[in-house]
Structures are given as C-alpha cells and as structure tokens.
Amino acid sequence: MSLRLLVWPLALVLLAVAAAVYLTWPERIDAAQLPAHEADLANGERLFWAGGCASCHAAPGAKGEDKLLLAGGLELKTPFGSFTVPNLSSDPQAGIGGWSDADFVTAMVKGTSPDGRHYYPSFPYASYRHMRLEDLIDLKAFLDTLPPSDARNGDHDLAFPYSIRAGLGAWKLLYLGQPAPPVPDSDDPLVARGAYLVTGAGHCAECHTPRDAFGGLDSARWLAGGPDPEGGDGAIPNITPSQAGIGGWSAADIAYYLESGFTPDFDSVGGSMASVQENWAKVPDEDRRAVAAYLKAIAPLP
Known part of the structure; x- marks a missing residue:
C-alpha cells in the first residue's frame, strides 16, 4: 500500500481523536x-x-x-x-x-x-x-x-x-445534556418549589431512581426506587404516589416524616435515610411541604 493511501485513514483517525477530545x-x-x-x-x-x-x-x-x-x-x-x-x-x-x-x-x-x-x-x-x-x-x-x-x-x-x-x-x-423532569401541571406554587428542591439541591433521584449500566439515571423510572447505589443488599424505596410507593401517604404525612422521622404507621426512619431526614428537619416547614406537594403530583410508577 502506498504512503498516499495511508495518509487519509490516518488523517481521519486524528480528526476523530481531536473531535472526541474537544467534545469531552x-x-x-x-x-x-x-x-x-x-x-x-x-x-x-x-x-x-x-x-x-x-x-x-x-x-x-x-x-x-x-x-x-x-x-x-x-x-x-x-x-x-x-x-x-x-x-x-x-x-x-x-x-x-x-x-x-x-x-x-x-x-x-x-x-x-x-x-x-x-x-x-x-x-x-x-x-x-x-x-x-x-x-x-x-x-x-x-x-x-x-x-x-x-x-x-x-x-x-x-x-x-x-x-x-x-x-x-x-x-x-x-x-448532562438531559433536561430535568418536567414539573407537573399544577397551579400550586408549592409543587414548583418542591420540584426544584427534589431535582436540584435535594438530589433525591440519585438514590431513588434506578441507574443503567453506565451509572446514569433511568429518567423513565424517575423516583421509582431501585438497587442501593452503594452496592448494598437492600433496595431504595419507590417514592412516587403509587401503591408500590407512597400512594397511601398524604402530603401532610410526607412533610411530617421529613420533620420527625415517623411514618404514617408509626415506624421510624432508618438506614441512610436517617441522616437525610435529620437534615430536612432543619429546613423551613414550607420547603418540607413543597417536597410533599411535588411527590404527590408526579406520575405514579410501579
């Protein structure tokens, strides 16, 4: 094979490498x-x-x-x-x-x-x-x-x-190019505030949404629970308003759980969620109510 025939494939490889470096x-x-x-x-x-x-x-x-x-x-x-x-x-x-x-x-x-x-x-x-x-x-x-x-x-x-x-x-x-999940159609400003807190600062999906093989969040299963992201034997619960999740909880139940650590059936928070709940007990009550309003407004998933 002549040198001239090798130049173009090599140039294309170098161009692809340069593009990959630039994009990443x-x-x-x-x-x-x-x-x-x-x-x-x-x-x-x-x-x-x-x-x-x-x-x-x-x-x-x-x-x-x-x-x-x-x-x-x-x-x-x-x-x-x-x-x-x-x-x-x-x-x-x-x-x-x-x-x-x-x-x-x-x-x-x-x-x-x-x-x-x-x-x-x-x-x-x-x-x-x-x-x-x-x-x-x-x-x-x-x-x-x-x-x-x-x-x-x-x-x-x-x-x-x-x-x-x-x-x-x-x-x-x-x-990182994926948009945030859409805010549920609601006139309640608490829902919009809750969406902002859950999606951003609260980063609830990082634990409560299952991941794919590369560690990215499966947006189609938003907040539907899944395996422990730290590789433990337990599972992270579904927090959508389905029967598999927290469909039986009222918004007041959710807000009270974040404040006190007690579930509607008088169980108490455990595992890694205990630390999360301790943090949420320190935020203003309106933010806990906002999270609750949002979780009651999202689509229920099994």
Whole structure:
C-alpha cells in the first residue's frame, strides 16, 4: 500500500481523536458568566441542609455540631469501586476555602475541578446542575462560614476502566445534556418549589431512581426506587404516589416524616435515610411541604 493511501485513514483517525477530545474536555464557568448577586447566608444555610452536605462530607461518625466540620473521609462503596469523599471545609488548602465562586459553581454545574479535571458523578453534580446560580453562590458563602479542617483524604479506589478519569467526558455527554423532569401541571406554587428542591439541591433521584449500566439515571423510572447505589443488599424505596410507593401517604404525612422521622404507621426512619431526614428537619416547614406537594403530583410508577 502506498504512503498516499495511508495518509487519509490516518488523517481521519486524528480528526476523530481531536473531535472526541474537544467534545469531552472539562468545561468551566468563568466569573464573567456569573450573575451579579450579593450572597444570602440564610438561604445558603437552607440549601446546605436541603442538600445534605454534612451527610457525606462530615467526618465518619461525626455527631451534633461536629457535623459542621466538613473534613470528608467517608468511603462510598459502589459497584464501580470505592469513592473517598473530599474535604469540603473552609480550609484554603485542604478544603475549598481558596475556591472562587466561579470555581464552586463550575464544580456544581459542570463537574469540573478548579485544576481542570472531571469529577466523578459520585459527587451528584448531575442533579446540582439544575440549581440556580444565585443559590449556588449563597451556598458557597455559607460553607465559607463553617470551621476549617486540614484533613487530607485518600484517592478513589476504582476498577479499570472506571479509573480512567478522561472517560468521564463521554459520560457527561450522555447524561448532562438531559433536561430535568418536567414539573407537573399544577397551579400550586408549592409543587414548583418542591420540584426544584427534589431535582436540584435535594438530589433525591440519585438514590431513588434506578441507574443503567453506565451509572446514569433511568429518567423513565424517575423516583421509582431501585438497587442501593452503594452496592448494598437492600433496595431504595419507590417514592412516587403509587401503591408500590407512597400512594397511601398524604402530603401532610410526607412533610411530617421529613420533620420527625415517623411514618404514617408509626415506624421510624432508618438506614441512610436517617441522616437525610435529620437534615430536612432543619429546613423551613414550607420547603418540607413543597417536597410533599411535588411527590404527590408526579406520575405514579410501579
């Protein structure tokens, strides 16, 4: 075969590689793209509890006020390997105290680190990307008020090929372009607020929606429950208003459960949901009622 005949196939391969690199390159949000906004610490704290930041980022075993020391270190065991939760404290070196608002928003919306690496979606930016940028700026401002920790945690321990971080660009192409589930047709402003909280800050679907083989959420089974995403033997329950889910619960039952941890049949919250419920007990009552209104308005799924 002549050299000339080899040139075109080689050129096409190089062009395909260049296109793949371009399409999967980590994206950033620049400071100029952020809205002019004066941070609201009270709203930032409200979103902190709705988002359950302390549930993952507090040191393992932390209780009470110690849960506000976001030193990280928790290991999340999944079918893809073990993910180590990072330090989210205000420490400027070990934590995120040295991050700009643009750094933080980029991480939450694009899943990209300040040094330009893809984050693994064990950090649920696939949900956080639905949050308003103003809310993310408020959340960062509140995080900056929390105590610093100089804890430095280990790396993830992942099996091949999941250990190849560059491949996450292709994952983002598949899943970050998907729109948020439509808000149910309702005149109730609580439903719209609940949709925003469940889909974004609350990231409820990250546990309550089953995943496909690549770890992406199966949007056709939105909130219908499924296997434990951490690979445990248990299942995460269906929270749609079907008989298989919480169809027998009233909106008041759901709101009270989030506040108190008690179900309508006087059982109490358990497992990983216990920490989630503790967080939701700290948000305003109107937000718990909003989540309840939304969960009663979505399509029931078996």
